[in-house]
Amino acid sequence: MIAKAAEPQSLTQHRAQAHSDYNNYPQKDGLRTALVSEQKGLCCYCTGRIRADAVAMKIEHWQCQATYPQHQLAYGNLLGACLGGHGQPAADQHCDTRKANRDLQWNPATAAHMIETRLRYLSDGTVESTDAVFNDQLNSILGLNLQHLKNNRKAVLDTVLDWWRTVQPVPKQRIQAQIDQRTNHVAEHQPFSPVAVWFLQQKLGAAAA
Numbered sequence: 001m002i003a004k005a006a007e008p009q010s011l012t013q014h015r016a017q018a019h020s021d022y023n024n025y026p027q028k029d030g031l032r033t034a035l036v037s038e039q040k041g042l043c044c045y046c047t048g049r050i051r052a053d054a055v056a057m058k059i060e061h062w063q064c065q066a067t068y069p070q071h072q073l074a075y076g077n078l079l080g081a082c083l084g085g086h087g088q089p090a091a092d093q094h095c096d097t098r099k100a101n102r103d104l105q106w107n108p109a110t111a112a113h114m115i116e117t118r119l120r121y122l123s124d125g126t127v128e129s130t131d132a133v134f135n136d137q138l139n140s141i142l143g144l145n146l147q148h149l150k151n152n153r154k155a156v157l158d159t160v161l162d163w164w165r166t167v168q169p170v171p172k173q174r175i176q177a178q179i180d181q182r183t184n185h186v187a188e189h190q191p192f193s194p195v196a197v198w199f200l201q202q203k204l205g206a207a208a209a
Contacts, residue, residue: 035080094143125154
């Protein structure tokens, strides 16, 4: 889940002005910096690397501007996304580029949506959901199971699996330490690291049972 921080002051001030909208908001560089910082450098959807630069990321409206203009300046609706194959054939696009103006069932930045509990990862790097509607959206709207994304997730999963197999038995404290190492007090997470965290949390839950 993405923990939203305080919105940039420039966004608050702009929203208070008459006739303000997203297109005439002049401080998008600062907005990118804020989004990348709170997302620890990861795309809101695929969790690949993003940088706070217009040529290295997109500012995503979870509820699109076309359908929900009233939310175009709502900070909780704004996310940092990767370029998602922008300019490539539609079959190779993913994340915000593929999503366009379509709706998603769950927002990764809304705590009540509990996005982590709705996802799981298979050994080949596939991401899926037990929720049939959301599972279809992961593929048809976000394209999160394109082969290169699966390969990236599999590489992370293989690494944490190698660690797991070589340090048996693993006490709960050591599993938690591995989770903390990947989540706490770091300015930037490793790309696709939520896959490793998910795996470790499954093992932690099993150890506590």
